[in-house]
Amino acid sequence: AIPLKYGAQYTGKRSDEAMNKWRSNRFGQFIHWGLYAIPGGVWNGKTYNYAAEFLKSSAHIPTPVWDSLMYQFNPVKFDAKAWAKMAKKMGVKYMTITTKHHEGFCLWPSEYTNFTVANSPYKKDIIKQLVEAYNAEGIDVNFYYSVLDWHHPDWRYDIKTPEDSVAMSRYLTFAYNQLKELATNYPTVKAFWFDGTWDNSVKLNGKWTYEVEKMLKEVRPGVIVNSRLRADDYGKRHKDSNGQLMGDYESGYERRLPDPVTDLAVTKWDWEACMTIPENQWGYHKDWSISHVKSPLELLEMLVHTTSMGGNFLLNFGPSGEGTFRPQELNIANTIGAWMSKYGNVIWDCDYAGMKKEDWGYYTKKKGSNQLNMVVFNVPVSGLLRVNTPKGMILEKAAFLDSKGVSLKVEEIAANQYLIHIPVKQYTSPQVIQVDYREGNAKGSYEKAKT
């Protein structure tokens, strides 16, 4: 192994209470909110199709012009309690809020800059209101923080001169202080979601990323840090020069999911995928007709897919400049919430089942139980759901979760090979089958045939 000072600090999954809670949460709400929500992807009458939170660069807007949006930030319809109630109904157990996105505008009254809500017409601390409202609903709150900062004069994309180095170290001190401020002033924060760490200026500062992780865990013991923060002694990110995951979970899946057949390696570590409802909009965009908008059932399948591979699914919402969500977002919250109210127990506290992926959908398994869940998205025309079990696993019973125990026919067709018979009809939402099994070796008729 290559000796490293700023590489992975430990290997394997954390098994402390805080990480077990983070893992059992499984489903989270991402919220991207900032000045970008005011123009919403439109500038001087022109609609820019790229992600709305990048409008400053898409429309080549000078920093002073963009920053003056602060004087328009006044979300008169913002209601943290209403947001938290919607999230509770959706079935999320955690929420991750952009405290500061790339634009540098802070949703909390940071003492280290004037570019915050405190100096906007709105004035009040948005982070405080969200933390209190979501925690009151029993939902954990995590902080997204962009290291990249378009506003701060000392930010550098690369270090090419001694002046760059001096400026960037001033910037990193500023960011360190802001992060300490967030971890100190909002003591119920459970995790930090770092972004904007891909530039060379950060890769050259692996030591700073190590010190930030260390500081956060000293100020807030148990706090969780994503792999995107970290660079090692040689600028390697996410995994260090020895291939070891840095931070507490892998956070490279953005708008994409690992393949349930070829990417099973992810089941060896904790990971989270974050997802947009439109094709590629994190911040509020005025015109959602410019791309595909994912339906509730598409997103529900992604949530189940993610759980089936032992990951967390962070679904993004982009409130408007006034502090409201769109009808499509409300519909998604209600539709997924309705399914979660019936079947949330096959998501929360569930994990990878170690079973071979089948065409009909996904398996999940409740931690520490012999209860195997089958979430069926694709009903085969045959009505026969194939189940291949590992050696030593015998299926005993299968029933639709909401059928009050009416068993389904389980046909053993070969060693560790079964067919579960279900009615062939139009299902309008994913069906959940609960399977009971026992340890033991198959000794069906075919064994005799062989001997």
Ligand SMILES: COc1ccc([C@@H]2N[C@@H](C)[C@@H](O)[C@H]2O)cc1
């Ligand atoms: C292609 O480059 C980027 C850079 C930043 C992002 C940001 N990460 C997401 C989690 C959002 O915050 C998006 O703005 C996305 C793509």
